[in-house]
Amino acid sequence: MKWLSRKVTCNSHGQDSSYFLGWQEYEKNPYDEFQNPNGIIQMGLAENQLSFHLSESWLSRNPDAAGFKRDGESIFKEIALFQDYHGLPAFKNALVGFMEKIRGHKVSFDPKKLVLTAGATSANETLIFCLAEPGEAFLLPTPYYPGFDRDLKWRTGVEIVPIHCSSSNGFRITQSALDDAYKQAQKSNLSVKGVLITNPSNPLGTTVSREELSLLINFVSAKEIHLISDEIYSGTVFDSPDFISIVEELKDKNLEDTDVWNRVHIVYSLSKDLGLPGFRVGAIYSNDEIVVAAATKMSSFGLVSSQTQYLLSAMLSDKMFTSNYIAENQKKLRERHDMLVLGLQEVGISCLKSNAGLFCWVDMRHLLSSNTFEAEMELWKKILYKVGLNVSPGSSCHCTEPGWFRVCFANMGEETLKLSLQRIKAFVESTMTSNNDVGAYSQRQSPRNSRRRSIPNWVLRLSSHDRESDR
Ligand SMILES: Cc1ncc(COP(=O)(O)O)c(C=O)c1O
Secondary structure (H helix, E strand, C coil): CCCCCHHHHCCCCCCCCHHHHHHHHHHHCECECCCECCCEEECCCCCCCCCHHHHHHHHHHCHHHHCCEECCEECHHHHHHCCCCCCCHHHHHHHHHHHHHHCCCCCCCCHHHEEEECHHHHHHHHHHHHHCCCCCEEEEECCCCCCHHHHHHHCCCCEEEEECCCHHHCCCCCHHHHHHHHHHHHHCCCCEEEEEEECCCCCCCCCCCHHHHHHHHHHHHHHCCEEEEECCCHHHCCCCCCCCCHHHHHHHCCCCCCHHHHCEEEEEECCCCCCCHHHCCEEEEECCHHHHHHHHHHHHHHCCCHHHHHHHHHHHHCHHHHHHHHHHHHHHHHHHHHHHHHHHHHCCCEECCCCCCCEEEEECHHHCCCCCHHHHHHHHHHHHHHHCEECEEHHHHCCCCCCEEEEECCCCCHHHHHHHHHHHHHHHHHHHHHCCCCCHHHCCCCCHHHHHHCCCHHHHHHCCCCCCCCC
16 A cells, blocks of 8 residues: 555554454444443443533533633633643643642642643553653563553554563562563663553552652663653552652652652643543653643644533532542442452453552453463454453553453443343353363463464564564
8 A cells, every 4th residue: 555654554553452342242242231332342342421410510610611601701712712732721721720639638749740631541642752762662561451552552653562560469560571671772772761550550450669769760760761650540540559740759768859850750640530531631741841831832733622622621620529520439339349349250250459540450361261362352253252351451551461351341331341241151151060171271381482382473473572672
Protein backbone atom coordinates (compact mmCIF):
# COMPACT_ATOMS: atom_id res chain seq x y z
CA MET A 1 0.00 0.00 0.00
CA LYS A 2 2.50 2.54 -1.28
CA TRP A 3 0.03 5.42 -1.24
CA LEU A 4 -0.42 5.23 2.56
CA SER A 5 1.98 6.29 5.29
CA ARG A 6 3.97 3.78 7.34
CA LYS A 7 2.08 4.94 10.46
CA VAL A 8 -1.11 3.62 8.95
CA THR A 9 0.27 0.25 7.91
CA CYS A 10 2.62 -0.55 10.81
CA ASN A 11 1.64 -2.90 13.64
CA SER A 12 2.72 -0.85 16.63
CA HIS A 13 -0.83 0.35 17.39
CA GLY A 14 -1.54 -3.04 18.97
CA GLN A 15 -5.03 -3.28 17.46
CA ASP A 16 -4.54 -7.01 16.83
CA SER A 17 -3.88 -7.81 20.48
CA SER A 18 -6.39 -10.08 22.21
CA TYR A 19 -7.24 -7.08 24.40
CA PHE A 20 -8.86 -5.34 21.44
CA LEU A 21 -9.94 -8.55 19.67
CA GLY A 22 -11.96 -9.47 22.74
CA TRP A 23 -13.79 -6.16 22.50
CA GLN A 24 -14.58 -6.84 18.84
CA GLU A 25 -15.97 -10.28 19.68
CA TYR A 26 -18.05 -8.74 22.46
CA GLU A 27 -19.45 -6.13 20.03
CA LYS A 28 -20.65 -8.94 17.74
CA ASN A 29 -22.55 -10.71 20.50
CA PRO A 30 -23.08 -8.45 23.55
CA TYR A 31 -24.93 -9.83 26.55
CA ASP A 32 -28.30 -8.30 27.35
CA GLU A 33 -30.51 -9.64 30.10
CA PHE A 34 -33.60 -9.66 27.85
CA GLN A 35 -32.47 -9.33 24.22
CA ASN A 36 -29.41 -11.60 24.31
CA PRO A 37 -29.15 -13.54 27.58
CA ASN A 38 -26.55 -15.94 26.15
CA GLY A 39 -24.33 -13.16 24.82
CA ILE A 40 -20.79 -12.29 25.88
CA ILE A 41 -20.41 -10.35 29.13
CA GLN A 42 -17.85 -7.58 28.84
CA MET A 43 -15.25 -8.02 31.59
CA GLY A 44 -12.38 -6.55 29.60
CA LEU A 45 -13.34 -2.90 29.97
CA ALA A 46 -12.04 -0.86 32.89
CA GLU A 47 -15.09 1.34 33.18
CA ASN A 48 -16.62 2.59 36.41
CA GLN A 49 -20.42 2.55 36.35
CA LEU A 50 -20.94 2.16 40.08
CA SER A 51 -21.64 5.74 41.12
CA PHE A 52 -23.63 7.31 38.29
CA HIS A 53 -26.60 7.80 40.62
CA LEU A 54 -24.48 10.35 42.54
CA SER A 55 -23.46 12.40 39.50
CA GLU A 56 -26.95 12.20 38.03
CA SER A 57 -28.53 13.38 41.23
CA TRP A 58 -26.02 16.27 41.38
CA LEU A 59 -26.96 17.21 37.80
CA SER A 60 -30.66 17.31 38.61
CA ARG A 61 -29.93 19.55 41.62
CA ASN A 62 -27.70 21.85 39.53
CA PRO A 63 -29.42 22.28 36.16
CA ASP A 64 -27.47 25.46 35.25
CA ALA A 65 -24.20 23.55 34.95
CA ALA A 66 -25.28 21.40 31.99
CA GLY A 67 -27.74 24.01 30.68
CA PHE A 68 -25.14 26.67 29.68
CA LYS A 69 -26.42 29.00 32.39
CA ARG A 70 -24.95 31.11 35.21
CA ASP A 71 -27.39 32.34 37.87
CA GLY A 72 -30.21 31.41 35.51
CA GLU A 73 -28.83 33.52 32.60
CA SER A 74 -27.63 31.90 29.37
CA ILE A 75 -23.88 31.89 28.83
CA PHE A 76 -24.12 29.84 25.65
CA LYS A 77 -22.23 32.38 23.53
CA GLU A 78 -19.39 32.68 26.07
CA ILE A 79 -18.91 28.91 26.19
CA ALA A 80 -19.34 28.43 22.45
CA LEU A 81 -16.59 30.95 21.72
CA PHE A 82 -14.11 29.95 24.44
CA GLN A 83 -11.02 28.43 22.86
CA ASP A 84 -8.04 29.35 25.02
CA TYR A 85 -5.84 26.26 25.15
CA HIS A 86 -4.79 27.11 28.72
CA GLY A 87 -8.25 25.95 29.79
CA LEU A 88 -10.89 27.56 31.97
CA PRO A 89 -9.18 28.81 35.15
CA ALA A 90 -12.20 27.78 37.23
CA PHE A 91 -11.97 24.26 35.91
CA LYS A 92 -8.25 23.93 36.50
CA ASN A 93 -8.68 25.17 40.06
CA ALA A 94 -11.47 22.69 40.67
CA LEU A 95 -9.49 19.82 39.12
CA VAL A 96 -6.37 20.41 41.24
CA GLY A 97 -8.64 20.67 44.29
CA PHE A 98 -10.09 17.24 43.44
CA MET A 99 -6.61 15.79 42.91
CA GLU A 100 -5.50 17.17 46.29
CA LYS A 101 -8.56 15.73 48.01
CA ILE A 102 -7.86 12.27 46.57
CA ARG A 103 -4.34 12.54 48.02
CA GLY A 104 -5.74 13.41 51.45
CA HIS A 105 -4.41 17.01 51.11
CA LYS A 106 -0.91 15.72 51.76
CA VAL A 107 0.26 17.52 48.62
CA SER A 108 -0.82 20.68 46.86
CA PHE A 109 -0.93 21.34 43.15
CA ASP A 110 -0.46 24.61 41.28
CA PRO A 111 -3.04 24.99 38.47
CA LYS A 112 -0.36 26.80 36.40
CA LYS A 113 1.56 23.53 36.17
CA LEU A 114 -1.47 21.64 34.88
CA VAL A 115 -2.09 21.01 31.16
CA LEU A 116 -5.53 19.79 30.09
CA THR A 117 -5.72 17.00 27.51
CA ALA A 118 -8.37 14.82 25.89
CA GLY A 119 -8.06 12.02 28.44
CA ALA A 120 -5.00 10.30 29.89
CA THR A 121 -4.41 8.74 26.46
CA SER A 122 -3.55 12.13 25.07
CA ALA A 123 -1.69 13.15 28.24
CA ASN A 124 0.62 10.14 28.05
CA GLU A 125 1.34 10.58 24.36
CA THR A 126 1.92 14.33 24.72
CA LEU A 127 4.40 13.74 27.55
CA ILE A 128 6.28 11.16 25.51
CA PHE A 129 6.46 13.62 22.61
CA CYS A 130 7.91 16.19 25.03
CA LEU A 131 10.44 13.87 26.69
CA ALA A 132 11.78 11.51 24.03
CA GLU A 133 12.88 11.32 20.41
CA PRO A 134 11.76 8.56 18.02
CA GLY A 135 13.94 5.51 18.69
CA GLU A 136 14.51 6.37 22.36
CA ALA A 137 12.96 4.26 25.08
CA PHE A 138 10.82 4.27 28.22
CA LEU A 139 10.96 1.44 30.74
CA LEU A 140 7.60 0.05 31.90
CA PRO A 141 6.93 -2.54 34.63
CA THR A 142 5.03 -5.59 33.38
CA PRO A 143 2.22 -6.43 33.32
CA TYR A 144 1.07 -3.09 31.88
CA TYR A 145 -2.07 -1.54 30.38
CA PRO A 146 -2.31 -2.81 26.76
CA GLY A 147 -3.26 0.66 25.48
CA PHE A 148 0.27 1.90 26.22
CA ASP A 149 1.58 0.31 23.02
CA ARG A 150 -0.72 2.64 21.13
CA ASP A 151 -0.40 5.64 23.43
CA LEU A 152 3.36 5.68 23.98
CA LYS A 153 4.80 4.08 20.85
CA TRP A 154 2.57 4.28 17.83
CA ARG A 155 2.75 7.91 16.73
CA THR A 156 5.83 8.97 18.70
CA GLY A 157 8.16 6.22 17.44
CA VAL A 158 9.38 5.74 21.02
CA GLU A 159 10.10 2.19 22.21
CA ILE A 160 8.88 0.45 25.36
CA VAL A 161 11.35 -1.78 27.20
CA PRO A 162 9.66 -3.99 29.80
CA ILE A 163 10.74 -4.13 33.43
CA HIS A 164 9.89 -7.77 34.08
CA CYS A 165 8.02 -8.21 37.34
CA SER A 166 7.04 -11.65 38.56
CA SER A 167 4.37 -13.35 40.64
CA SER A 168 7.07 -14.55 43.06
CA ASN A 169 6.90 -11.18 44.88
CA GLY A 170 3.39 -10.09 43.84
CA PHE A 171 4.70 -8.34 40.69
CA ARG A 172 6.55 -5.70 42.72
CA ILE A 173 9.23 -3.54 41.10
CA THR A 174 12.74 -4.49 42.24
CA GLN A 175 16.17 -2.94 41.81
CA SER A 176 17.38 -5.92 39.79
CA ALA A 177 14.36 -5.78 37.46
CA LEU A 178 15.05 -2.07 36.87
CA ASP A 179 18.75 -2.71 36.25
CA ASP A 180 18.02 -5.61 33.89
CA ALA A 181 15.59 -3.52 31.83
CA TYR A 182 18.10 -0.69 31.60
CA LYS A 183 20.82 -3.10 30.47
CA GLN A 184 18.44 -4.68 27.98
CA ALA A 185 17.75 -1.26 26.45
CA GLN A 186 21.47 -0.53 26.22
CA LYS A 187 22.06 -3.90 24.55
CA SER A 188 19.44 -2.94 21.97
CA ASN A 189 21.15 0.44 21.47
CA LEU A 190 18.21 2.31 22.90
CA SER A 191 18.77 5.44 24.92
CA VAL A 192 16.50 5.31 27.99
CA LYS A 193 14.63 8.57 28.63
CA GLY A 194 12.48 7.50 31.52
CA VAL A 195 10.34 5.09 33.46
CA LEU A 196 6.54 5.07 33.34
CA ILE A 197 4.47 3.50 36.09
CA THR A 198 0.76 3.31 36.77
CA ASN A 199 -0.09 3.89 40.41
CA PRO A 200 -2.41 2.22 41.32
CA SER A 201 -1.46 -0.37 38.75
CA ASN A 202 -3.54 -1.35 35.78
CA PRO A 203 -3.84 -4.41 35.51
CA LEU A 204 -2.75 -5.45 39.03
CA GLY A 205 -5.17 -3.30 41.04
CA THR A 206 -2.46 -2.60 43.62
CA THR A 207 -0.97 0.63 44.90
CA VAL A 208 2.76 1.11 44.44
CA SER A 209 4.49 0.83 47.83
CA ARG A 210 6.64 3.51 49.44
CA GLU A 211 9.69 1.24 49.01
CA GLU A 212 9.03 0.90 45.28
CA LEU A 213 8.51 4.66 44.91
CA SER A 214 11.74 5.30 46.74
CA LEU A 215 13.55 2.79 44.54
CA LEU A 216 12.16 4.46 41.42
CA ILE A 217 13.13 7.95 42.57
CA ASN A 218 16.68 6.80 43.33
CA PHE A 219 16.87 5.03 39.99
CA VAL A 220 15.72 7.99 37.86
CA SER A 221 17.92 10.33 39.91
CA ALA A 222 21.01 8.19 39.33
CA LYS A 223 20.32 7.72 35.63
CA GLU A 224 19.19 11.35 35.16
CA ILE A 225 16.02 10.29 33.37
CA HIS A 226 12.29 11.09 33.69
CA LEU A 227 9.58 9.40 35.72
CA ILE A 228 5.97 9.49 34.56
CA SER A 229 3.42 8.40 37.14
CA ASP A 230 0.03 7.65 35.59
CA GLU A 231 -2.28 8.15 38.59
CA ILE A 232 -5.55 7.72 36.71
CA TYR A 233 -6.82 5.20 39.33
CA SER A 234 -5.79 7.27 42.37
CA GLY A 235 -9.41 7.77 43.50
CA THR A 236 -10.27 4.06 43.32
CA VAL A 237 -8.24 2.90 46.34
CA PHE A 238 -10.78 1.05 48.50
CA ASP A 239 -8.55 -0.70 51.01
CA SER A 240 -5.24 -0.28 52.82
CA PRO A 241 -2.42 0.42 52.20
CA ASP A 242 -3.20 4.02 51.28
CA PHE A 243 -2.36 5.48 47.93
CA ILE A 244 0.95 7.38 47.95
CA SER A 245 1.38 9.75 45.05
CA ILE A 246 4.87 10.13 43.62
CA VAL A 247 4.80 13.83 44.60
CA GLU A 248 4.13 12.90 48.21
CA GLU A 249 7.18 10.64 48.24
CA LEU A 250 9.30 13.38 46.65
CA LYS A 251 8.11 15.82 49.31
CA ASP A 252 8.80 13.36 52.12
CA LYS A 253 12.30 12.89 50.78
CA ASN A 254 12.81 16.69 50.72
CA LEU A 255 13.34 16.65 46.98
CA GLU A 256 11.17 19.66 46.16
CA ASP A 257 12.81 22.03 43.69
CA THR A 258 15.64 19.62 42.91
CA ASP A 259 16.55 18.27 39.47
CA VAL A 260 14.53 15.12 39.92
CA TRP A 261 11.50 17.18 41.03
CA ASN A 262 11.45 18.68 37.52
CA ARG A 263 11.77 15.28 35.89
CA VAL A 264 8.74 13.70 37.58
CA HIS A 265 5.44 14.14 35.75
CA ILE A 266 1.95 13.05 36.70
CA VAL A 267 -0.81 11.93 34.35
CA TYR A 268 -4.40 12.13 35.50
CA SER A 269 -7.91 11.82 34.07
CA LEU A 270 -11.53 11.71 35.19
CA SER A 271 -12.22 8.56 33.15
CA LYS A 272 -11.91 6.16 36.09
CA ASP A 273 -12.29 8.08 39.35
CA LEU A 274 -15.41 9.90 38.18
CA GLY A 275 -16.46 7.31 35.58
CA LEU A 276 -16.40 9.81 32.70
CA PRO A 277 -14.28 8.32 29.87
CA GLY A 278 -16.71 9.77 27.32
CA PHE A 279 -16.05 13.32 28.52
CA ARG A 280 -12.36 13.02 27.56
CA VAL A 281 -10.87 14.93 30.48
CA GLY A 282 -7.22 14.32 31.24
CA ALA A 283 -4.25 16.27 32.50
CA ILE A 284 -0.49 16.45 32.74
CA TYR A 285 1.04 17.88 35.88
CA SER A 286 4.71 18.82 35.64
CA ASN A 287 7.16 20.98 37.57
CA ASP A 288 9.18 21.57 34.43
CA GLU A 289 8.12 24.91 32.91
CA ILE A 290 9.34 23.96 29.45
CA VAL A 291 7.37 20.73 29.49
CA VAL A 292 4.26 22.61 30.65
CA ALA A 293 4.67 25.23 27.90
CA ALA A 294 5.31 22.64 25.16
CA ALA A 295 2.50 20.34 26.31
CA THR A 296 0.11 23.31 26.42
CA LYS A 297 0.93 24.11 22.79
CA MET A 298 0.48 20.45 21.86
CA SER A 299 -2.82 20.28 23.69
CA SER A 300 -4.36 22.11 20.71
CA PHE A 301 -4.58 18.64 19.16
CA GLY A 302 -6.77 17.33 21.93
CA LEU A 303 -8.50 19.98 23.98
CA VAL A 304 -11.28 19.41 26.47
CA SER A 305 -14.44 21.09 25.16
CA SER A 306 -15.49 24.24 26.98
CA GLN A 307 -18.95 22.95 27.91
CA THR A 308 -17.36 19.93 29.58
CA GLN A 309 -14.96 22.21 31.47
CA TYR A 310 -17.83 24.46 32.51
CA LEU A 311 -19.99 21.60 33.74
CA LEU A 312 -17.18 19.88 35.61
CA SER A 313 -15.84 23.04 37.20
CA ALA A 314 -19.22 23.42 38.90
CA MET A 315 -19.37 19.74 39.88
CA LEU A 316 -15.82 19.50 41.23
CA SER A 317 -16.09 22.82 43.09
CA ASP A 318 -18.91 21.33 45.13
CA LYS A 319 -16.79 20.01 48.01
CA MET A 320 -19.69 18.19 49.68
CA PHE A 321 -20.37 16.35 46.45
CA THR A 322 -16.75 15.35 45.82
CA SER A 323 -16.19 14.12 49.41
CA ASN A 324 -19.35 12.06 49.31
CA TYR A 325 -18.62 10.77 45.81
CA ILE A 326 -15.10 9.61 46.62
CA ALA A 327 -16.18 7.80 49.80
CA GLU A 328 -19.29 6.17 48.28
CA ASN A 329 -17.46 5.15 45.13
CA GLN A 330 -14.69 3.48 47.12
CA LYS A 331 -17.26 1.62 49.22
CA LYS A 332 -19.00 0.34 46.10
CA LEU A 333 -15.72 -0.69 44.49
CA ARG A 334 -14.74 -2.64 47.59
CA GLU A 335 -18.10 -4.47 47.59
CA ARG A 336 -17.72 -5.40 43.95
CA HIS A 337 -14.11 -6.43 44.36
CA ASP A 338 -15.02 -8.67 47.30
CA MET A 339 -17.89 -10.20 45.38
CA LEU A 340 -15.62 -11.18 42.51
CA VAL A 341 -12.76 -12.39 44.69
CA LEU A 342 -15.01 -14.51 46.93
CA GLY A 343 -16.98 -15.87 43.96
CA LEU A 344 -13.79 -16.98 42.24
CA GLN A 345 -12.38 -18.38 45.47
CA GLU A 346 -15.38 -20.71 45.72
CA VAL A 347 -14.29 -22.41 42.51
CA GLY A 348 -10.62 -22.53 43.46
CA ILE A 349 -9.48 -19.48 41.51
CA SER A 350 -7.39 -16.94 43.38
CA CYS A 351 -6.60 -13.30 42.66
CA LEU A 352 -3.56 -11.22 43.40
CA LYS A 353 -4.35 -9.38 46.66
CA SER A 354 -5.44 -5.94 45.53
CA ASN A 355 -6.70 -2.70 47.05
CA ALA A 356 -7.58 -0.46 44.10
CA GLY A 357 -8.79 -0.25 40.52
CA LEU A 358 -11.75 -1.55 38.61
CA PHE A 359 -10.42 -5.09 38.06
CA CYS A 360 -8.71 -8.08 39.62
CA TRP A 361 -5.58 -9.83 38.41
CA VAL A 362 -6.77 -13.40 38.33
CA ASP A 363 -4.55 -16.47 38.55
CA MET A 364 -5.80 -19.23 36.24
CA ARG A 365 -2.46 -20.95 35.81
CA HIS A 366 -3.89 -24.20 37.14
CA LEU A 367 -6.46 -24.21 34.31
CA LEU A 368 -3.83 -24.15 31.56
CA SER A 369 -3.10 -27.32 29.61
CA SER A 370 0.58 -26.32 29.53
CA ASN A 371 2.75 -23.47 30.77
CA THR A 372 2.65 -21.65 27.44
CA PHE A 373 1.07 -18.60 25.91
CA GLU A 374 -0.66 -20.91 23.40
CA ALA A 375 -2.40 -22.57 26.32
CA GLU A 376 -3.30 -19.14 27.67
CA MET A 377 -4.86 -18.25 24.30
CA GLU A 378 -6.68 -21.57 24.23
CA LEU A 379 -8.13 -20.89 27.67
CA TRP A 380 -8.96 -17.28 26.74
CA LYS A 381 -10.88 -18.46 23.67
CA LYS A 382 -12.80 -21.00 25.73
CA ILE A 383 -13.69 -18.31 28.26
CA LEU A 384 -14.70 -15.94 25.47
CA TYR A 385 -16.69 -18.26 23.20
CA LYS A 386 -17.86 -21.08 25.47
CA VAL A 387 -18.26 -19.34 28.82
CA GLY A 388 -19.29 -16.04 27.24
CA LEU A 389 -16.96 -13.70 29.14
CA ASN A 390 -14.51 -11.27 27.62
CA VAL A 391 -11.54 -11.05 29.99
CA SER A 392 -8.05 -9.82 29.09
CA PRO A 393 -5.25 -12.38 28.93
CA GLY A 394 -2.03 -11.51 30.73
CA SER A 395 -0.06 -11.74 27.49
CA SER A 396 -1.98 -8.71 26.18
CA CYS A 397 -0.54 -6.88 29.22
CA HIS A 398 2.94 -8.26 28.44
CA CYS A 399 2.95 -10.48 31.50
CA THR A 400 5.80 -12.97 31.17
CA GLU A 401 3.98 -15.76 33.02
CA PRO A 402 1.14 -17.49 31.18
CA GLY A 403 -2.17 -17.98 32.98
CA TRP A 404 -2.98 -14.55 34.45
CA PHE A 405 -6.08 -12.63 33.35
CA ARG A 406 -7.41 -9.16 34.08
CA VAL A 407 -11.09 -9.31 35.00
CA CYS A 408 -13.10 -6.07 35.33
CA PHE A 409 -15.91 -5.79 37.87
CA ALA A 410 -17.19 -2.20 37.81
CA ASN A 411 -18.66 -1.88 34.31
CA MET A 412 -21.81 -3.92 34.88
CA GLY A 413 -24.77 -4.37 37.22
CA GLU A 414 -24.55 -6.65 40.24
CA GLU A 415 -26.82 -9.26 38.63
CA THR A 416 -24.56 -9.46 35.59
CA LEU A 417 -21.52 -9.99 37.81
CA LYS A 418 -23.41 -12.78 39.61
CA LEU A 419 -24.23 -14.37 36.26
CA SER A 420 -20.62 -14.18 35.12
CA LEU A 421 -19.56 -15.94 38.34
CA GLN A 422 -22.16 -18.64 37.72
CA ARG A 423 -20.80 -19.12 34.22
CA ILE A 424 -17.23 -19.43 35.49
CA LYS A 425 -18.31 -21.89 38.16
CA ALA A 426 -20.09 -24.11 35.62
CA PHE A 427 -17.05 -23.96 33.34
CA VAL A 428 -14.52 -24.83 36.03
CA GLU A 429 -16.66 -27.68 37.36
CA SER A 430 -17.25 -29.16 33.94
CA THR A 431 -13.62 -28.93 32.83
CA MET A 432 -12.29 -30.29 36.12
CA THR A 433 -14.50 -33.35 36.00
CA SER A 434 -14.61 -34.12 32.27
CA ASN A 435 -11.38 -32.98 30.72
CA ASN A 436 -8.10 -34.13 32.09
CA ASP A 437 -5.92 -32.03 29.83
CA VAL A 438 -7.19 -28.82 31.39
CA GLY A 439 -5.69 -28.35 34.80
CA ALA A 440 -3.06 -30.94 34.12
CA TYR A 441 -0.36 -28.31 33.95
CA SER A 442 -0.12 -28.00 37.72
CA GLN A 443 1.10 -31.60 37.85
CA ARG A 444 3.66 -31.36 35.07
CA GLN A 445 5.57 -28.12 34.78
CA SER A 446 7.13 -27.61 31.37
CA PRO A 447 10.66 -26.30 30.95
CA ARG A 448 11.10 -22.51 31.14
CA ASN A 449 12.30 -22.10 27.63
CA SER A 450 9.30 -23.75 26.01
CA ARG A 451 7.28 -20.79 27.31
CA ARG A 452 9.48 -18.30 25.48
CA ARG A 453 9.34 -20.29 22.26
CA SER A 454 5.58 -20.42 22.29
CA ILE A 455 4.74 -16.73 22.72
CA PRO A 456 2.16 -15.90 20.04
CA ASN A 457 3.18 -13.65 17.17
CA TRP A 458 1.05 -10.70 18.14
CA VAL A 459 2.69 -10.59 21.58
CA LEU A 460 6.08 -10.50 19.93
CA ARG A 461 5.01 -7.79 17.54
CA LEU A 462 3.67 -5.60 20.35
CA SER A 463 6.94 -5.42 22.22
CA SER A 464 9.94 -6.83 20.49
CA HIS A 465 11.92 -6.56 23.71
CA ASP A 466 9.80 -9.06 25.61
CA ARG A 467 11.33 -11.92 23.74
CA GLU A 468 14.89 -10.74 24.05
CA SER A 469 15.02 -11.06 27.77
CA ASP A 470 15.84 -14.51 28.99
CA ARG A 471 15.73 -14.32 32.71
C1 LIG B 1 -3.34 3.24 33.12
C2 LIG B 1 -4.22 3.94 32.12
N1 LIG B 1 -3.79 5.07 31.55
C3 LIG B 1 -4.53 5.71 30.64
C4 LIG B 1 -5.77 5.23 30.25
C5 LIG B 1 -6.58 6.01 29.25
O1 LIG B 1 -7.56 6.77 29.91
P1 LIG B 1 -8.43 7.91 29.22
O2 LIG B 1 -9.80 7.34 29.00
O3 LIG B 1 -8.48 9.03 30.22
O4 LIG B 1 -7.78 8.31 27.97
C6 LIG B 1 -6.28 4.07 30.83
C7 LIG B 1 -7.58 3.53 30.43
O5 LIG B 1 -7.93 2.40 30.68
C8 LIG B 1 -5.48 3.40 31.79
O6 LIG B 1 -5.89 2.28 32.38
